Amino acid sequence: MPLAWLYVVLIGYASLYPFTGWRWPTVTPWAFLMLPWPRYWTGFDLVSNLLGYLPLGLLVFAAQVRTGRADGAAFLRAVLAAAALSLAMELVQNGLPSRVPSNVDWAFNTLGAAAGAALGMLMHAVGLLDRWQRLRERWFVDHSAGALALLLLWPTGLLFPTALPFGVGQVLSRLQDTLAGWLTGTPLEEWSQTVLEAQWFGPGLPPAGEFCAIALGLIAPCLLAFTVCRPGWRRGVLVLGIGGAGVAATTLSTALNFGPDHAMAWLTSTAMAGLSAGGSASLLLAWVPRRAAVALGLMALTALVSLVAQAPEDVYFAQSLQAWEQGRFIRFHGAAQWVGWLWPYAAMTYLLGRVASREDA
Numbered sequence: 001m002p003l004a005w006l007y008v009v010l011i012g013y014a015s016l017y018p019f020t021g022w023r024w025p026t027v028t029p030w031a032f033l034m035l036p037w038p039r040y041w042t043g044f045d046l047v048s049n050l051l052g053y054l055p056l057g058l059l060v061f062a063a064q065v066r067t068g069r070a071d072g073a074a075f076l077r078a079v080l081a082a083a084a085l086s087l088a089m090e091l092v093q094n095g096l097p098s099r100v101p102s103n104v105d106w107a108f109n110t111l112g113a114a115a116g117a118a119l120g121m122l123m124h125a126v127g128l129l130d131r132w133q134r135l136r137e138r139w140f141v142d143h144s145a146g147a148l149a150l151l152l153l154w155p156t157g158l159l160f161p162t163a164l165p166f167g168v169g170q171v172l173s174r175l176q177d178t179l180a181g182w183l184t185g186t187p188l189e190e191w192s193q194t195v196l197e198a199q200w201f202g203p204g205l206p207p208a209g210e211f212c213a214i215a216l217g218l219i220a221p222c223l224l225a226f227t228v229c230r231p232g233w234r235r236g237v238l239v240l241g242i243g244g245a246g247v248a249a250t251t252l253s254t255a256l257n258f259g260p261d262h263a264m265a266w267l268t269s270t271a272m273a274g275l276s277a278g279g280s281a282s283l284l285l286a287w288v289p290r291r292a293a294v295a296l297g298l299m300a301l302t303a304l305v306s307l308v309a310q311a312p313e314d315v316y317f318a319q320s321l322q323a324w325e326q327g328r329f330i331r332f333h334g335a336a337q338w339v340g341w342l343w344p345y346a347a348m349t350y351l352l353g354r355v356a357s358r359e360d361a
Contacts, residue, residue, distance in 0.1 A: 003149050004059040008085060011056065013338070015089035018098060025094035032090065032101040049108035050115070056082050057116025065124055066133070075117045082113030141290070144228035146350050150343070151242070154221050155249035157340030161257055163311035164210055165250055165271045166217025166278075169301075169344035170308045207270055213307035214274025215281065216300050218243060222282035223297035224347055227290050227354060235286035243279050294354050301344045301351070 057078045064074035086109035093099035123129050140148070157168045225238045255263035285296065 003145070003152065004056065004063055006149055006153065007056050007059060011052065011085065012089065014052070016092060016096065016099070019096075021097045022095050023097060027094070029091050029094045029101075032094075033103050033106075035103055046104070046108055049105050050112040053082050053086065053109040053112035054116035054119070056085075057113035057118075058120045059116075060113075061117040061120035062124075062129055065120070065129060071121050071124060075114075075121055078117040078120070079110065079114045082116075083110040086110060086113075139230060139234050140228050141230065146353075147224055147228040150347055150350060151221060151225055153339050154242075154343060155245045156336050157343045158246060158249035159253045159256075160337040160340040161253055162250075162308075162340060164213050164217070164308065165266050165274070166246055167213055167304075167308040167311060168217065168340045169305045170311065170341065209307055209310065210270050211274045211277070213304060213311065214271055215278035216304040216307065218246060218275055218278030219282050219285075220297060220300040220304050220344070220347065221246075222278075223285065223293050223300055224351070226286065226288065226293035227297060227351065231287060231289075236283055239279060239282045239286065243275065243282075247275070294351050298348060298351050298355075301348050305344050 060078035060081055061074050064077050086106050090101040090106050093101045163170055221242050222239050226235055229235050229238055250266055251263050254266050
C-alpha cells in the first residue's frame with residue numbers, strides 16, 4: 001500500500017504542476033463533464049492518461065487482494081478509487097490558469113486504472129501475485145514496504161540531472177536561496193545577506209571528494225536494502241541490481257537531456273572508480289546485521305548529503321530542459337527532481353524510525 005500512496009502523490013504533482021496562479025473558477029467546476037469531444041487532441045495525451053493510471057489500478061488491486069478481498073470487490077474498489085482521484089484532480093485544475101480540466105482525461109484515466117486492475121486480476125488468477133508474495137517473504141523481512149518503496153523511487157530521482165553521478169540530495173543551496181528571497185525587504189534582509197547568502201560550504205569538491213560522493217551514492221541505497229533484506233547471497237544480488245538500475249537511470253537521464261551521442265558522458269574515470277569502490281564496499285558490507293546496516297546507512301547518507309552540497313550545480317540543465325520535447329515531459333521531470341532532492345532525507349527518516357524498532361535487533 002505505501003507504493004500506491006506514493007503513486008497518488010506523483011499523480012497529484014503531475015496533475016497540478018506548476019502550482020502557481022491559483023484563482024477562483026469563473027465557471028461551474030462540474031461544467032467540463034458536459035463538454036463534447038474536443039476538436040484538438042493528440043494520441044500522446046490519450047495514451048499518457050491511459051498509462052498514467054494503469055499502475056495505480058494495479059497497485060490498489062494488489063493491496064486489496066492482500067487484505068483478503070475477493071477479486072471482484074478489489075477490482076471495483078481500485079477503479080472507483082482511481083476515478084475519484086482523477087475527478088478530484090480535474091476539479092482542482094479549475095483553479096489553475098495553466099491547466100484545463102477535461103472529461104476525456106477523466107475517462108481515459110479511469111480506463112487506465114481499469115486496465116491496471118484487470119491486469120492485476122489476470123496476475124492473481126495465474127498465481128503471479130502469490131508468487132511475488134512468497135518471493136518477498138523469502139527475500140525480505142516483515143514490514144519492509146517502506147524501504148522497498150524508497151528503493152524503487154531511487155532510480156527515478158537519478159533521472160533529474162545531478163551535479164555528480166548518483167549524487168542525490170542537492171537541495172540545501174536551493175533552500176538557502178529561497179529563504180533569502182523570502183526575507184528580502186524585511187527587517188531580516190541584512191541578516192540573510194550576511195548569513196544565508198554566505199558560502200556555507202566550499203567552492204567545490206576536489207577529485208577525492210567527488211570519488212567519495214559517488215561511492216557513497218551507491219553504498220547508501222545498498223545499506224538501506226540491507227536493513228530489510230535477509231542476510232546471505234540475496235544481498236549481493238541486490239547490490240548488482242541497485243548498481244545496474246542506477247547506471248541505467250543515469251545513462252537515460254544524460255541521453256534525454258544532452259542527446260543519445262552523449263549518453264555515457266557521465267561515466268568518467270572518477271565515476272568509474274567511485275562506482276567500483278562503492279560496489280565493492282557494498283558487497284563487503286552485505287553480511288552485516290540489520291541493525292548495523294541501519295547505523296551505517298545513516299552515516300553514509302549524512303556524509304553523502306554533506307559532500308553533494310559542496311558539488312557545483314549543472315549549468316547546462318536549464319537550457320536542455322527548455323528544449324526537451326517542448327515541455328512534454330516537464331511535469332514528470334519536475335517530479336523526478338523532487339524525488340532526487342528529498343530521497344536521502346526520506347531514507348534517513350525511515351532509518352531513524354527503524355532505530356527504535358525491535359525487528360532489527
